Amino acid sequence: MPSPTPSNRPIRLLLHGAGGRMGRSVLSLLPGVPALHAVATVSRNANDDTSGPPSFTSEQLELVPEFDVAIDFSLAPAFTPVLALCVARGAALVSGTTGLSSTDRDAIEQASRRIPLLWASNFSLGVAVLQMLASRAAVVLSDWDCEIVETHHGRKRDAPSGTALTLGEAVAEARQQPFAWDDRLQESEARSAGSIGIASLRGGDVVGDHVVTLFGPGERLELGHRADDRRIFAMGAMKAAQWLAFRAPGAYRMQEMVAAES
Ligand SMILES: NC(=O)c1ccc[n+]([C@@H]2O[C@H](COP(=O)([O-])OP(=O)(O)OC[C@H]3O[C@@H](n4cnc5c(N)ncnc54)[C@H](OP(=O)(O)O)[C@@H]3O)[C@@H](O)[C@H]2O)c1
Numbered sequence: 001m002p003s004p005t006p007s008n009r010p011i012r013l014l015l016h017g018a019g020g021r022m023g024r025s026v027l028s029l030l031p032g033v034p035a036l037h038a039v040a041t042v043s044r045n046a047n048d049d050t051s052g053p054p055s056f057t058s059e060q061l062e063l064v065p066e067f068d069v070a071i072d073f074s075l076a077p078a079f080t081p082v083l084a085l086c087v088a089r090g091a092a093l094v095s096g097t098t099g100l101s102s103t104d105r106d107a108i109e110q111a112s113r114r115i116p117l118l119w120a121s122n123f124s125l126g127v128a129v130l131q132m133l134a135s136r137a138a139v140v141l142s143d144w145d146c147e148i149v150e151t152h153h154g155r156k157r158d159a160p161s162g163t164a165l166t167l168g169e170a171v172a173e174a175r176q177q178p179f180a181w182d183d184r185l186q187e188s189e190a191r192s193a194g195s196i197g198i199a200s201l202r203g204g205d206v207v208g209d210h211v212v213t214l215f216g217p218g219e220r221l222e223l224g225h226r227a228d229d230r231r232i233f234a235m236g237a238m239k240a241a242q243w244l245a246f247r248a249p250g251a252y253r254m255q256e257m258v259a260a261e262s
Pocket residue numbers: 016017018019020021022023042043044045046057058073074075076077078095096097098099120121122123124230233
């Protein structure tokens with residue numbers, strides 16, 4: 001259920017990271033979502049295409065017109081400026097940018113006292129459910145070893161993926177243990193009991209695969225998700241933008257949106 005708009009006008013959207021794979025995907029789907037109206041797009045470099053919404057470079061960020069909600073699919077160094085802009089304008093922020101630092105996480109926490117904010121490492125419905133299933137399985141099979149393998153296209157810059165980290169965090173949280181992970185491709189020692197291992201593969205044009213495996217004595221449980229089309233993330237983020245705009249300040253989660261809509 002979308003949050004109530006102050007009038008019947010469409011929600012004014014700022015698209016940050018518009019020139020990238022995800023940004024282009026959002027732009028291609030926007031005509032099918034009349035509740036959202038893009039008032040501006042922002043990329044690092046200038047965009048010569050004049051057929052879409054007015055475009056701005058990252059240096060011109062503060063010049064963008066008023067907006068109700070920003071969708072951000074950029075890179076980690078670009079996150080701080082768009083977060084600051086949303087706080088300054090009192091606008092909501094939906095961000096899927098991964099590779100964020102602990103300082104960025106703290107900044108999200110601070111900003112969520114002033115604006116509605118939803119950061120998710122993955123905007124797919126299937127991954128939201130995978131996270132719920134992994135949490136549940138981690139509790140029932142509390143002493144089984146947990147390993148996560150993720151695969152993405154070769155142009156992805158951060159590893160492990162934000163989704164693999166979110167899944168690991170969900171398992172740790174469910175088991176009431178602090179979250180720490182071991183890089184299975186770097187380690188040369190035997191695994192320590194209770195550790196959560198993550199391995200990253202990169203190649204081809206894989207949109208995103210995640211498999212959480214729980215290893216017990218004589219058996220194993222595999223929970224997996226494969227994304228075949230990045231439009232699922234774009235649609236999820238646009239849904240989140242409609243759901244989040246005009247809500248009370250706070251840090252919201254995909255699971256809350258999924259639960260509210262199901
Ligand atoms: N949460 C999810 O569901 C989900 C799904 C897929 C991807 N992601 C994440 O979303 C992000 C974008 O992915 P992608 O595949 O679209 O990456 P990409 O193709 O490399 O695009 C990155 C975009 O960010 C822009 N950018 C870089 N620095 C900037 C700055 N300082 N200010 C403003 N814009 C800046 C780039 O501008 P130029 O075009 O001018 O270079 C480009 O438009 C990544 O962090 C990725 O991991 C999240």
